[in-house]
Amino acid sequence: MNWETNNIHIIRELFVYFLVVATIILGLVIFFTIFYGWKYRRRPNAETPTQDHGSKRFEILMIGIAFTITSVFFVLTVNGMNQIQNIPDNPIPDIIITGHMWWWEAEYRTDSIITANEIHIPANKKVLVQFNSDDVIHSWWIPKLGRKMDLVPGYDNYMWLQADEGEYWGTCSEFCGAQHALMRIHIIADSEDDFKIWKSSQLKPPPATQNPLFETGKRLFQEKTCISCHSVNIHDKEPVIGPNLAHFASRKYFLSNIELNTTENLYAWIKNPPAVKPNTQMPFLALTDKEVNALVYYIKTLR
Amino acid sequence: MSLFVNIAEPDKTLPSIKNDKDRLSWLSSVDHKQIGIMYLLLSLFFFILGGLEAMIIRWQLAVPENDFVSADFYNQIFTMHGTTMIFLVLTPGLIGLGVYLIPLMIGANEMAFPRLNAFSFWVTCFGGLLLYFSFFAGGAPTAGWFSYAPLSEKPYSPTTGIDYYILGLLLTGIGSIGAALNFVVTVLTLRLPGIKLTMLPLFVWMTFINAFLILGAFPLLNAGLVMLLIDRQLDALFFLPSSGGSAILWQHFFWSFGHPEVYILILPAFGIISEVIPVFSRKPIYGYVFVAASTVAIALLSFGVWAHHMFAVGMTNTVNGFFAASSFLIGIPTGVKVINWIGTMYKGSIQLTVAMTFALVFLINFTIGGLSGVSFAIVPIDWQLTDSYYVVAHIHYVFLGGSAFSIFAGIYYWFPKFCGRHLSEKLGQWHLWLFVTGFNMTFLLQHILGILGMPRRINTYLDLPYFESLNMISTAGAFLMFAGVAVFLYNLIITMRSKPTATPDPWDGWTLEWATASPPPLKNFDTLPEVHSRRPLWDLKNPDNKDKRLN
Numbered sequence: 001m002n003w004e005t006n007n008i009h010i011i012r013e014l015f016v017y018f019l020v021v022a023t024i025i026l027g028l029v030i031f032f033t034i035f036y037g038w039k040y041r042r043r044p045n046a047e048t049p050t051q052d053h054g055s056k057r058f059e060i061l062m063i064g065i066a067f068t069i070t071s072v073f074f075v076l077t078v079n080g081m082n083q084i085q086n087i088p089d090n091p092i093p094d095i096i097i098t099g100h101m102w103w104w105e106a107e108y109r110t111d112s113i114i115t116a117n118e119i120h121i122p123a124n125k126k127v128l129v130q131f132n133s134d135d136v137i138h139s140w141w142i143p144k145l146g147r148k149m150d151l152v153p154g155y156d157n158y159m160w161l162q163a164d165e166g167e168y169w170g171t172c173s174e175f176c177g178a179q180h181a182l183m184r185i186h187i188i189a190d191s192e193d194d195f196k197i198w199k200s201s202q203l204k205p206p207p208a209t210q211n212p213l214f215e216t217g218k219r220l221f222q223e224k225t226c227i228s229c230h231s232v233n234i235h236d237k238e239p240v241i242g243p244n245l246a247h248f249a250s251r252k253y254f255l256s257n258i259e260l261n262t263t264e265n266l267y268a269w270i271k272n273p274p275a276v277k278p279n280t281q282m283p284f285l286a287l288t289d290k291e292v293n294a295l296v297y298y299i300k301t302l303r
Numbered sequence: 304m305s306l307f308v309n310i311a312e313p314d315k316t317l318p319s320i321k322n323d324k325d326r327l328s329w330l331s332s333v334d335h336k337q338i339g340i341m342y343l344l345l346s347l348f349f350f351i352l353g354g355l356e357a358m359i360i361r362w363q364l365a366v367p368e369n370d371f372v373s374a375d376f377y378n379q380i381f382t383m384h385g386t387t388m389i390f391l392v393l394t395p396g397l398i399g400l401g402v403y404l405i406p407l408m409i410g411a412n413e414m415a416f417p418r419l420n421a422f423s424f425w426v427t428c429f430g431g432l433l434l435y436f437s438f439f440a441g442g443a444p445t446a447g448w449f450s451y452a453p454l455s456e457k458p459y460s461p462t463t464g465i466d467y468y469i470l471g472l473l474l475t476g477i478g479s480i481g482a483a484l485n486f487v488v489t490v491l492t493l494r495l496p497g498i499k500l501t502m503l504p505l506f507v508w509m510t511f512i513n514a515f516l517i518l519g520a521f522p523l524l525n526a527g528l529v530m531l532l533i534d535r536q537l538d539a540l541f542f543l544p545s546s547g548g549s550a551i552l553w554q555h556f557f558w559s560f561g562h563p564e565v566y567i568l569i570l571p572a573f574g575i576i577s578e579v580i581p582v583f584s585r586k587p588i589y590g591y592v593f594v595a596a597s598t599v600a601i602a603l604l605s606f607g608v609w610a611h612h613m614f615a616v617g618m619t620n621t622v623n624g625f626f627a628a629s630s631f632l633i634g635i636p637t638g639v640k641v642i643n644w645i646g647t648m649y650k651g652s653i654q655l656t657v658a659m660t661f662a663l664v665f666l667i668n669f670t671i672g673g674l675s676g677v678s679f680a681i682v683p684i685d686w687q688l689t690d691s692y693y694v695v696a697h698i699h700y701v702f703l704g705g706s707a708f709s710i711f712a713g714i715y716y717w718f719p720k721f722c723g724r725h726l727s728e729k730l731g732q733w734h735l736w737l738f739v740t741g742f743n744m745t746f747l748l749q750h751i752l753g754i755l756g757m758p759r760r761i762n763t764y765l766d767l768p769y770f771e772s773l774n775m776i777s778t779a780g781a782f783l784m785f786a787g788v789a790v791f792l793y794n795l796i797i798t799m800r801s802k803p804t805a806t807p808d809p810w811d812g813w814t815l816e817w818a819t820a821s822p823p824p825l826k827n828f829d830t831l832p833e834v835h836s837r838r839p840l841w842d843l844k845n846p847d848n849k850d851k852r853l854n
Contacts, residue, residue: 008687010683011684014684015684018678018684022678025670029670032648036649036651040648040649040650049586049652051586051850052589052650053589054588054589054590054591054646058590058646059590059639059643062639062642063639066635066639067635070631070632070634070635070677073631074680077627077680078624080683081623082620084686136459136550137453137454139615141690143754143755143756146686146687147683148690149686150615150617152550152616152617153453153550154548154549155551157616157617158617171758171761172758173691174615174690175759175760177454177459179374180378180760181761181762181764182763278374
């Protein structure tokens, strides 16, 4: 087994080996159970069968076979495990992903970009990701990329991430409370150029907008205390109660990737957050339609 | 040589209204048979509740983005389903069989500590009721049956649900410890003279070994529960990392209990299978010594495998490797048992009663659960599939296809002894095939759902390829199981209304419980045959072809 593209190949290969052996064993058990059940069924006037108490040699042979099979699998396991989890001693992560109830924060360490939920990585490159959590335990799992990793508060976990160009979906896999099912993961593996473009667009301030609706929205964002949970500056680590909204309009989805980032969806969300996502930390602010409109307009300019 | 020896009756009269036929006498009974039946009824009661919860779960998951129940209610339901089935159905069910049968199978008239026996039952019962009272006290627990910290801590679970979970489990845990202590002392001290420990029927042997597992494992759970309770009520910080505690510590406490617990729920089940298959194959168990010794091996190893539940928390490869190795090893003694059960059938004379058919269905379904269990020892596979529906499928193959099927086998086998009546074999076949078909429809496909990427404990899912059809079939299977259980309940009711006709030894059995009336009188035995082998009644019935004398 070689590190070819990513973890999933090692896992798949091991699973195929396992499946073959398990199928053979299960096949034998099913066969003998049914075959003996039928062949030795009680016939009328059947005589008492010979009272056979077992054979030590047969048992030892069986234990020997079982031990051999498991030993082979143990070696394969250790081998695969060491290939997947080969983290250097003093790891310096490329991306730091923090789990929150119920969204994903991503920090690109070298560029100090702080973003959320839509996570871009360069395709076909090994990216070292550090995981931790801000509240309860979450778990990162993108089935097509293999291996899940728990995000444990108080511990840093590391994992190599590598993907072919494309979009990948996953979900939180450790039960983390009311909205666990809707904590989706969305990874976009960009080509080298696309990744550079994405990064530079994140580092640029959003295009300037001059109109009264924008000004009202921007003012409301401060006055209605949105700002105490959400930052709109790409470099801000605080506050982290809600996702950093810098370049929010550039994201395709929002709400942990469960809603398309459209004006209508955004409107419904800001108007009454608990109605869209029960138990959310975002409060119902009793905003008027006009205020919601202005806020949506403002957020949509954060491209 | 006399064929019969007298059994000593305890010389002190116990404070029981044993002879009173009033139903209220059950409340104060210390008779092991009455307590055993009460354990089984308790288990049945919670089995129905847990089953209804399962139906809510399956109804909610039948179609994508369903809103039959709210996320919060769903989380209460799946937490209660798991907690109920493990702590209030399988545990008391298996303990109940043990409490009823162990004195009978070792030729004793009572458990060693009859009052402790009653206490264990009632404390388990109150624990269960307390857990369910949470529904009326602001909501059931919502953190899953293993209640991971810090989600189960006050800041993230502010309702009293988790407190009821802690108190309920503490009580049932104390009940289980009491019962285990009673099993150990009963088997060590009350065996009929002549029965050596190496001559015990395998059900007794496995329950005996299992009792040590309970004594080792439940205190770990109770310690963890008390720490969590102190965290929640007295603001300690054992499991709260934001203030210096450790989120992983709870997992170590819980799983160092939780993995032995898995075996606690399967070892007595193995014991039942080891009684049923020989009797209906008309042959002694194949390789008694290996079946018995592999039980001890499982018991010892089961305390060294817990962290295979935690491969995804980010432990080093060294730690992972250790627990992978022990998890592989524990598969071997389990496999030995399956081989021996099949070996028992070889050249036998097999009578496919409902009990025997359940045992055979157990063999196949438990093997599926055992094999998928071994796949978690392959750490990279565990990294991929843990916490997905593959795990849900696996635990149900072990707990339902394993433990529950064997309990059903045991109920059909021992029912004439318990109640003096035979459960209808015809209805039993309906129960069996409805249940087994439904079971495999529901859970076999969940392996695939897990591989496709469906995480466990989600109340809703998007309309991804195959998710809807697989979940729909899964839900349809749940309805078949529901129908199977309904047939079983109907069978119980009509059987109990019929006249008692069972003979003392309807299956031509070989162990001592068949040497007394069905149901046994208050004092189990007046006289018993002398015991010189593992099958005393075989020796009695076949004087010219006795088993090898062992004492």
